[in-house]
Amino acid sequence: MNEGSRLESCDLNVTHCQNLSKALQSNRSLVFLNLSTNSLSNDGVKSLCEVLENPNCPLERLALASCGLTKVGCEVLSSALTKTKRLTHLCLAHNVLEDEGIELLSYTLRHPRCTLQSLVLRCCYFTPIGSEHLSTALQNNKSLIHLDLGFNKLADSGVKLLCQTLQQPNCNLQELELMGCVLTSEACGDLASVLVNNSNLWNLDLGNNILDDAGLNILCEALRNPNCQIRRLGLENCGLTPGCCQDLLDLLSNNQSVIQMNLMKNSLDYEAIRNLCKVLRSPTCKMEFLALDKKDLFKKKIKKFLVDVRINNPHLVIRPQCPNTESGCWWQYF
Known part of the structure; x- marks a missing residue:
């Protein structure tokens, strides 16, 4: 045994x-x-x-x-x-x-x-x-x-070096975690190339980097590419504002692979979350898990939209935390 x-x-x-x-x-x-x-x-x-x-x-x-x-x-x-x-x-x-x-x-x-x-x-x-x-x-x-x-x-220059290898089709890496690596929107162009060219990569965590709306715009274009296979995407505390809402809406509407996303600790306002809920409520939406801040989830105005999402799209879970995965924290599972 x-x-x-x-x-x-x-x-x-x-x-x-x-x-x-x-x-x-x-x-x-x-x-x-x-x-x-x-x-x-x-x-x-x-x-x-x-x-x-x-x-x-x-x-x-x-x-x-x-x-x-x-x-x-x-x-x-x-x-x-x-x-x-x-x-x-x-x-x-x-x-x-x-x-x-x-x-x-x-x-x-x-x-x-x-x-x-x-x-x-x-x-x-x-x-x-x-x-x-x-x-x-x-x-x-x-x-x-x-x-x-x-x-x-690592900074943008360090990730650029990594991406030169990661975007090669014969790279076998499936999960990459780059949280808090001092990245900016400049790194997103290199990461986008990886998303389009590496069909093995399905888990990418970029949390705690200041990617800003400009960086997300670059990533979303790659995420909508049919060659992209990303299923889990971490964007916690990435400097996102309501200005990125349209990119997120387009991603949720058109992406066929991303099913888990972490958007906690970003400055998404009431209007942005309301618009997201309009897409998330659709039974055709592929998302299965979305992490949003607790302070937003418990606002009265937003709760009614979340109830609507729960009724119309019961397979989607929205919580103020990201689910633990063995791949991410395997040493906690002994």
Whole structure:
């Protein structure tokens, strides 16, 4: 029987990690291991890597968020990732890996024996230089389908480098998370090219970037393209105003793929939401989930429109939160 273990925030240190590694040497059933928010440091992760390198190690998912890992530990980890036969999900969020650490991990992604399908690098303190390393790695990687780069200072230039690879038809990436990456509307042209040319990409989260209405206009044109396969789109806190309403209306009316969208923390007024509801109430609308701010959903004037949507389009759910998905936060599902 497959097993999982959640040991996050357990005050574990290097010594504990060494003892745990010895215990894991003989374990043949542990497939999920969450060690996040422990002071493991590079030395502790090095002990774990000795287990990962064992061809009989059954681990498939490993979470090491906030473990004090740095670029020094990435070298050992990168070596282990080319030897493990089963590890498919790795979370390294909230570790100071920097560009040098990302470069080491990128060498692993280019290795033909790399089995990773999901890699979480959220808040790992890298820049457009790290993006360039990842872009090169993705050109040769065939296994990775989920990549979380949220809350790193990629900027428009870093995303441009990524998009050069992502828009290639042979890119296998399916889910890309770019929340809080200091993007502006200038990045949307490159992202639009990816949406039109990459038929594998179905989940894109751009939340907490100042895309503004101009950026959404560029994205919407790509989203309406019949080649675009995006089903889940995150636009939370993207600087959108009522000026983007027509683009949203056209998207909801004509798009055949987007079924989940997050529009929370944007300045959409009463008129904008009312007009959205006119489209959403149609039984032909493809949307299945829409996230809007709680303060808007509970306004008396708006509630009557939402009731109308619920009656006429019962398959659509509108809530002030986005549903959790295993792909987005898999380490919380152990």
